[in-house]
Each structure stands twice: as structure tokens, then as C-alpha cells.
Amino acid sequence: MIKAQEQTVEEMLLEGARKIGELAEKEAQEAEKNASISENVINLIKETQISRIMLPKKYGGPQVDLKTFAKIVRTVSYHNVSAGWLTYLYPLHNILPAYLPEKGRDEIVNQGGLICDVFAAVGKAEKDGDGYRISGKWNFASGCLYSDWIGLGVEIQFPDSDKPEVCLPMLKASEVQIVKNWDTFGLRGSGSNQVVADNVYVPMERVLRLNAADATGRPPEADYDKDYPLYHVPFYPAFYLGFPNMALGGAERLIEEFKKATENRVRLMDGVRESESPRSQRVLAEIMTQFHSAESLMDKYLTLLENYEKDGRKTSRAEFFAIRTQITKTCTDIAVRILLTLGGGALYKGGVIELMIRDILSVATHKTSLYEDSVAAYGQELFGFDSGVRG
Structure with missing residues (x-):
């Protein structure tokens, strides 16, 4: 039942x-x-x-x-x-909010609004009583136009820590300025504008200590919801799982659009229908097998997350990073192959193919999707060195 x-x-x-x-x-x-x-x-x-x-x-x-x-x-x-x-x-x-003290968690969740954030610790935090005053400018705040809460990265030196920690104070959107500077090649609909905070007070119960959340995977209190799936997986690898799935969804659509565009296409240079040509048959076969390999890697990634504690937390952060970026790279390679095979007809703005290609390439530019960074880190860890990546 x-x-x-x-x-x-x-x-x-x-x-x-x-x-x-x-x-x-x-x-x-x-x-x-x-x-x-x-x-x-x-x-x-x-x-x-x-x-x-x-x-x-x-x-x-x-x-x-x-x-x-x-x-x-x-x-x-x-x-x-x-x-x-x-x-x-x-x-x-x-x-x-699930990693905040209960008072801050209840305030934000019960308000019911949407949340956006920028993890980059480029802002400034100054101690003020039981909280902090936050100032700075943060770019790439996806969805900030419709958010009621905005988490903004800063470094804070706490008395119980030997070095500054990256934290995410949760500010009310009404307390910050949004600068509409999102004018990009792809992912234009994400509305990832700039956020400016000027001396905004945030109480300590709304300051998320990311190091603690990542190290423990738990909220601050001892009596927490044991069934909550995010409390049993590594924080950052779980947090980043959506990026390769965006690439997979876009690549799946691109392959279908490529097949439709190719079935009735006749090349002027030889008059051969492309669906009957070994050229396009080979391309379709290769991108389909690439896509299936990316899907399998995604299944592997999710299984490693779900079994993380059962497996003794042995999967390294760099391994998660490398698997995730390989998926995105494969989808990016599929998108470029489709563009180069279809030729000039795929360049016109406004079509699904052109838009999907731009957006998939843009997903691959995100910090957590950078393939060269991931394989360098994974290679270090395979030889026993600490890569320092968070996932």
C-alpha cells in the first residue's frame, strides 16, 4: 500500500x-x-x-x-x-534551512517563499551582537527575481574554529538590491542576476555554517529527522546532482530532434537521403551509445550517494566530481556533434536545437561542471593525494 x-x-x-x-x-x-x-x-x-x-x-x-x-x-x-x-x-x-538551528529553519520554511543563493564567499561579514552584518556584491544569483530569501557566501571567523569558515547567511530578498546584469550566451531564462547587500543584519540562527553541514551531514540539534534523505549523503555531491541531469534532459531532446531533422534531409552534394546514408546512421548510433553511457554513469552516481553511509563513506569527493562532469562532458560532446553534423541549418536562432545546444554548453561552464578540474582532482586522489575539492 x-x-x-x-x-x-x-x-x-x-x-x-x-x-x-x-x-x-x-x-x-x-x-x-x-x-x-x-x-x-x-x-x-x-x-x-x-x-x-x-x-x-x-x-x-x-x-x-x-x-x-x-x-x-x-x-x-x-x-x-x-x-x-x-x-x-x-x-x-x-x-x-534543514541545516540551520531550528529557530532559523522554522522562520524561513514557514514563510513559504522561494530561496536562491550564491556560495562564492566574496562578501564581508562583521560581528554585531548575536548576529552579523553582511555587505558585498554577488553575481550569478539564479532565480533571484522571484525569491524571498537569498543565501550569500561570506567567510566568518568563529571562536570555536581555528580558521575562517565559508558560511551562507540567509537574507530577506527585501533587504538587498538586485542588479539585472544577466545578458549571456545561454541559460538566459535562469535570470542569474547580481545581488548587492549593504550592511544587512542577519541573526546567528540564519547563518548556515557550510563546513559543519558538509562535515556532519546533519543539522545542529541531536534530535533530527532520521528519515530525511539529505542527512545521510555527502552535502556537496548531493547538492550538485541536478547539473548533469539538466544536461541529460537536454541531450535526450537534442538526439530526438536530430533524428527528426535527418530522416527526410537530402544533401545537395550527392542527393542521398540522410536516413539512408551511413554518415548519419553512424552519427545517430554513436551519440545514442554515448547517451546510454552517460545515463549509466548517472545511475552509478546516485547509487554511490544512496549507499554512502552503508559503504563507510569511502567514495571520495573527487570521484563524485569526476563522474558528474563526465556525464556533462558527454552530453556536451553530443550537442556539438549534432551541430556539426546538421550544419548551417542548426545555427538559426529560435529553434529547439539551437537553444538546447547553447544551454547545454552553458551548463558545462558552471564551476561544478568543469571537466578539467574534476579529472585533475580525481587523478590526485587515485594516487593518494588530497585534492581539496568539496564534491
Whole structure:
């Protein structure tokens, strides 16, 4: 009976993800122009409860496991990668209060708004009584136009620590300035603008100590929800699982579009229908097998996460990093191969193929998707050196 109920919840959420993706695809050109998905898409993310799927059960959301979360991100990204980006980040950022002291957690979650963040510790924090005053400028705040809370990275020296820690104070969006500077090659619909904070006070219960969350995987109190899936996996590798799933969703759609574009195409140079030509048959076969290998790596990644504690926490952060970036690199290679095989016809703006290629390439530029960084770190760890990466 319980199994049947879980299946029903998953099916409901995946249907919601499909609707979000289809709406975002329909509005894609408007999002490109406005450098943000619309409020219509945001409202659907909320209405489907997808923005709440990673909250602890006590807050009433349809708490799901990591595999279901990955499927949701991939389903939306199949239709529109920018919408997939935010459908991933909004519920993901809802996990942040789960690592705060209970008072801060209750304040943020019970307010019910969306959360965005920038982890880069480029801001300044000054002690003020029981809290801190936060100042600085942060770029790449995805989804900040629709967020009620914004986590902004700073370094803080605590009395119980021998060196400064990277922290994420959670500010009210009403207390910061948003500078609309998001004018990019891809992922334009993510609305990843600049946030400016000027001497904003944040009480200690709203300051997330990322080092502690990563080291323990638990909230500060001893009596916590033992069933919450994020409390049993490494913080950063779990936090980053959406990026390769965006790439997978986009690549899956690109392959389908490539097949459709190729089936009736006749090349002028030899008059051969491409679906009958070994050239395109070979390309389709190769990108399909590449795609299947990327899917298998994603399954491997999720299995390593789910079994992390059972396996004695032995999977290194660099291994997670390398697997994740290999998936994204494979999807990027597929996108470039499709572009170069289709030729000039794939360059025209406004089509699904052109948009998907730009967005997949943009996913690959994210700090957590950089392939060269990941394999360098993994190689270090395979030879017994500490790479220093967080996942």
C-alpha cells in the first residue's frame, strides 16, 4: 500500500514537471528576450509542490528521494534547460534551512517563499551582537527575481574554529538590491542576476555554517529527522546532482530532434537521403551509445550517494566530481556533434536545437561542471593525494 502511494506521488510530480517544461518551452523566446522565465512558470513550480519536494517531512512537503528529484530535473530540462535549472535550484535551496538551528529553519520554511543563493564567499561579514552584518556584491544569483530569501557566501571567523569558515547567511530578498546584469550566451531564462547587500543584519540562527553541514551531514540539534534523505549523503555531491541531469534532459531532446531533422534531409552534394546514408546512421548510433553511457554513469552516481553511509563513506569527493562532469562532458560532446553534423541549418536562432545546444554548453561552464578540474582532482586522489575539492 505504501509502495503504491509513493508511486502515485512520483507520477504526480513527474506529470507536474512535464507541465512546467512544456510551458517553459512554449514561452522560450520570451524568456530569452527577458533573461528570465516568466511568473507563469514560477507559479507552476509552486502549484505542483515541486518547490517543496526536498523539505523535511515535518513541513508538509512531498519529500522525495534523490532519484525522483533527478528525474524531475531531467523531465523539465527535456523541454527547456533554463526552466530545468530553476526547477532544480528552488527545491534544492529549500534544503538549506534543514541545516540551520531550528529557530532559523522554522522562520524561513514557514514563510513559504522561494530561496536562491550564491556560495562564492566574496562578501564581508562583521560581528554585531548575536548576529552579523553582511555587505558585498554577488553575481550569478539564479532565480533571484522571484525569491524571498537569498543565501550569500561570506567567510566568518568563529571562536570555536581555528580558521575562517565559508558560511551562507540567509537574507530577506527585501533587504538587498538586485542588479539585472544577466545578458549571456545561454541559460538566459535562469535570470542569474547580481545581488548587492549593504550592511544587512542577519541573526546567528540564519547563518548556515557550510563546513559543519558538509562535515556532519546533519543539522545542529541531536534530535533530527532520521528519515530525511539529505542527512545521510555527502552535502556537496548531493547538492550538485541536478547539473548533469539538466544536461541529460537536454541531450535526450537534442538526439530526438536530430533524428527528426535527418530522416527526410537530402544533401545537395550527392542527393542521398540522410536516413539512408551511413554518415548519419553512424552519427545517430554513436551519440545514442554515448547517451546510454552517460545515463549509466548517472545511475552509478546516485547509487554511490544512496549507499554512502552503508559503504563507510569511502567514495571520495573527487570521484563524485569526476563522474558528474563526465556525464556533462558527454552530453556536451553530443550537442556539438549534432551541430556539426546538421550544419548551417542548426545555427538559426529560435529553434529547439539551437537553444538546447547553447544551454547545454552553458551548463558545462558552471564551476561544478568543469571537466578539467574534476579529472585533475580525481587523478590526485587515485594516487593518494588530497585534492581539496568539496564534491
